[in-house]
Amino acid sequence: MTKMLASVNGVDEAEIALTGGADIIDLKDPKAGALGAVTIEIVRQTVATVAGRRPVSAVCGDLPMVPETIRAKAEEIADAGVDYVKIGFFPSGDAAACAEALAPLAKRTKLIAVLFADLKLDLDLLPVLAKNGFHGAMIDTADKAGGRLLDHMPPERIPGFVNRCREAGLINGLAGSLETPDIPRLLPSGPDFLGFRGALCDQSQRTASIDIEAVRQIRELIPEERPAGNASSVDYRLLAARGYSPGAADPTLGTDKIFVRDFVVPVQIGAYSFEHGHTQKVCFNVTADVLRVTNAPEDMRHVFSYDIIMDGIRTIVARGHVQLSEALAEQVAALVLEDPRVMRVVVRVEKLELGPGGVGVEIERKRAKEQTSSLHPPAPSHGGGLHGRDKKGASS
Numbered sequence: 001m002t003k004m005l006a007s008v009n010g011v012d013e014a015e016i017a018l019t020g021g022a023d024i025i026d027l028k029d030p031k032a033g034a035l036g037a038v039t040i041e042i043v044r045q046t047v048a049t050v051a052g053r054r055p056v057s058a059v060c061g062d063l064p065m066v067p068e069t070i071r072a073k074a075e076e077i078a079d080a081g082v083d084y085v086k087i088g089f090f091p092s093g094d095a096a097a098c099a100e101a102l103a104p105l106a107k108r109t110k111l112i113a114v115l116f117a118d119l120k121l122d123l124d125l126l127p128v129l130a131k132n133g134f135h136g137a138m139i140d141t142a143d144k145a146g147g148r149l150l151d152h153m154p155p156e157r158i159p160g161f162v163n164r165c166r167e168a169g170l171i172n173g174l175a176g177s178l179e180t181p182d183i184p185r186l187l188p189s190g191p192d193f194l195g196f197r198g199a200l201c202d203q204s205q206r207t208a209s210i211d212i213e214a215v216r217q218i219r220e221l222i223p224e225e226r227p228a229g230n231a232s233s234v235d236y237r238l239l240a241a242r243g244y245s246p247g248a249a250d251p252t253l254g255t256d257k258i259f260v261r262d263f264v265v266p267v268q269i270g271a272y273s274f275e276h277g278h279t280q281k282v283c284f285n286v287t288a289d290v291l292r293v294t295n296a297p298e299d300m301r302h303v304f305s306y307d308i309i310m311d312g313i314r315t316i317v318a319r320g321h322v323q324l325s326e327a328l329a330e331q332v333a334a335l336v337l338e339d340p341r342v343m344r345v346v347v348r349v350e351k352l353e354l355g356p357g358g359v360g361v362e363i364e365r366k367r368a369k370e371q372t373s374s375l376h377p378p379a380p381s382h383g384g385g386l387h388g389r390d391k392k393g394a395s396s
């Protein structure tokens with residue numbers, strides 16, 4: 001299950017984040033840099049106020065990569081009672097020596113290394129962190145005015161980070177000026193948490209105060225585990241882990257067609273030997289029939305994002321050579337049908353460099369009947385969920 005981390009500047013914002021449903025309360029002073037630290041007094045007060053309702057993390061600040069400096073600050077924060085200490089690993093100085101200096105502290109406190117997508121990201125640091133007892137690693141951005149995480153790290157590279165963390169035994173997180181449309185794009189990789197500051201704030205200004213409505217909107221985009229004892233045959237854990245909210249679909253509203261047209265990507269494809277060892281241009285056209293969730297779509301909670309289709313294609317082709325266009329089309333169709341709201345999908349895969357025109361295949365795949373019937377689960381018990389909004393939207 002992916003958790004929601006909310007960065008807050010102290011007690012008052014922590015209460016707002018808790019009310020909005022954040023899973024992890026992360027202390028940070030956004031006015032003092034990407035990983036600006038709050039004072040130790042604020043850490044203590046916030047830990048006392050949260051009082052175990054949620055885990056609390058705190059960052060150490062934008063510190064120079066000097067082992068003794070980092071160790072001293074991390075110990076001070078750990079001693080203030082947080083559950084996690086987040087330490088920035090900037091690409092200067094000796095990262096391995098800093099990780100080593102923190103090994104004794106890692107025996108008694110959960111340490112999370114923060115790596116930066118916009119500063120020479122080095123994933124070879126992950127096994128070094130694991131060796132020194134770190135609990136996890138996350139990717140963030142250092143320059144908050146310089147773009148979102150996916151501007152620096154294309155979507156097809158996200159599963160690689162998540163998998164490498166898992167192999168190393170580290171929990172993993174993603175952050176970096178994330179906005180609401182990024183959430184359904186990142187959830188399919190199954191990160192352990194997504195971190196937010198700017199998107200929680202008034203006008204998305206990360207130095208402004210956090211806003212309860214923004215917190216709630218993000219909360220609803222990250223599915224929570226359903227309570228045990230739910231009698232439905234739907235595997236909520238599996239669906240939620242993939243980022244879907246099956247309760248959101250309202251079959252009485254019918255479907256919309258979401259499409260990606262003339263999406264051209266270089267692909268290693270072909271059964272002939274002359275087609276091996278290089279890429280050729282392939283054009284994808286995909287149309288998905290998606291169950292609607294409301295009569296009045298307003299934000300990302302109410303839509304199936306076409307980014308999911310484009311990211312999926314990029315991720316599939318990044319895996320390496322595919323012999324057949326048919327196989328590629330099947331993989332794309334299967335990926336789109338992973339969202340339980342998709343009833344039917346048409347995928348056309350067209351090689352553009354083999355003739356004067358295009359050659360390829362078009363397939364149509366539908367959701368199996370028995371899967372369709374499991375799309376009508378009982379409404380979520382919490383009042384603020386999408387179902388509540390559907391009803392409001394439908395009556396308006």
Ligand SMILES: O=C[C@H](O)COP(=O)(O)O
Nearest residue numbers: 007175176177195197198
């Ligand atoms: O740990 C997460 C960060 O506080 C994310 O901040 P941001 O969303 O403003 O980049």
